[in-house]
Amino acid sequence: MQLLKFIQQPWHWSVSGLLIGLTVPVLLLLGNKAFGISSSLRHICAACFPADITFFKYDWKKESWNLFFVGGIVIGGFLAGHFLQDGNDIQVAAATQERLANYGVHDYSALLPPEIFSWSNLFTWKGGIFFVLGGFLVGFGTRYAGGCTSGHSIMGLSNLQWPSLVATCCFMAGGFFSANLLIPYFFKWFN
Amino acid sequence: MKNIKFLVAGIFFGIVLVKAQVISWFRIQEMFQLTSFHMYGVIGTAVVTGIISLQLIKRFNMKTIAGEPISVTPKKFDKGQIFGGLIFGLGWAITGACPGPLFAQIGTGFTVVGITLLSAIAGTWVYGAVQSRLPH
Numbered sequence: 001m002q003l004l005k006f007i008q009q010p011w012h013w014s015v016s017g018l019l020i021g022l023t024v025p026v027l028l029l030l031g032n033k034a035f036g037i038s039s040s041l042r043h044i045c046a047a048c049f050p051a052d053i054t055f056f057k058y059d060w061k062k063e064s065w066n067l068f069f070v071g072g073i074v075i076g077g078f079l080a081g082h083f084l085q086d087g088n089d090i091q092v093a094a095a096t097q098e099r100l101a102n103y104g105v106h107d108y109s110a111l112l113p114p115e116i117f118s119w120s121n122l123f124t125w126k127g128g129i130f131f132v133l134g135g136f137l138v139g140f141g142t143r144y145a146g147g148c149t150s151g152h153s154i155m156g157l158s159n160l161q162w163p164s165l166v167a168t169c170c171f172m173a174g175g176f177f178s179a180n181l182l183i184p185y186f187f188k189w190f191n
Numbered sequence: 192m193k194n195i196k197f198l199v200a201g202i203f204f205g206i207v208l209v210k211a212q213v214i215s216w217f218r219i220q221e222m223f224q225l226t227s228f229h230m231y232g233v234i235g236t237a238v239v240t241g242i243i244s245l246q247l248i249k250r251f252n253m254k255t256i257a258g259e260p261i262s263v264t265p266k267k268f269d270k271g272q273i274f275g276g277l278i279f280g281l282g283w284a285i286t287g288a289c290p291g292p293l294f295a296q297i298g299t300g301f302t303v304v305g306i307t308l309l310s311a312i313a314g315t316w317v318y319g320a321v322q323s324r325l326p327h
Contacts, residue, residue, distance in 0.1 A: 070294045135307035140279075144275025175280040
């Protein structure tokens, strides 16, 4: 039980980073697989809606390990979310809390703010922006970039690939623009 | 059956994503508002760990557990890394998630993120449909 209590605390960034980084050699040693998660979205398209598009005409079953891996992430998320949390509020920087208060976000009891991420917002502007538009940009952008944070920023940088460094810098640039210019305006205009 | 080990690896990875709080929309806002070191620490440590691991695998010519050789395909540059990267970045800050965390967020009980995931799949599909008309 001591051990469980220990695990239930939020983990330090160095421990977290070490374990995430170790995913790279683990997947290589388990079966020569390159760490990368956004490919799973392509495999889902290829498996379910190929629609005669060249980009989805390949043997996705050969890459099915990737679908098992993301299925595992859902299960892991469930286990950690239900059994490995200490029940305390998430500690967020005061300056960010101040800005989020302007957005009407005050609930820090979970990893995501329920004021935004709840079913009741699905058919409001929040659902349109945070679920539909945001998700579309993630899916379109990662495939266009040929990878996401895992494939480029972790796997690609680990293998010292300069195209992955370019991609990572662009991820960050887009994120800075979005978080500091777009999101505040969304709340100003629509809220 | 050979895929079960990847399911197990995914379970561990999902647990780590939640405990690292990198699936938190709050942590992503902090990262892009430069108000916390947390995300930079996590990603930086992960990259350093990955670099050292790959160097060891290459130096000692390590094999997979089935005895097969390990090879990593190099990434080729194209303009997609710039345009696509910027587009993904916009979505990353909005959703507070890259593709991996989307799956973990759903697992923790934010089932509405399933809509985000469906939209991400739609985005991938649209990219596939218009790929030949985009600058690369």
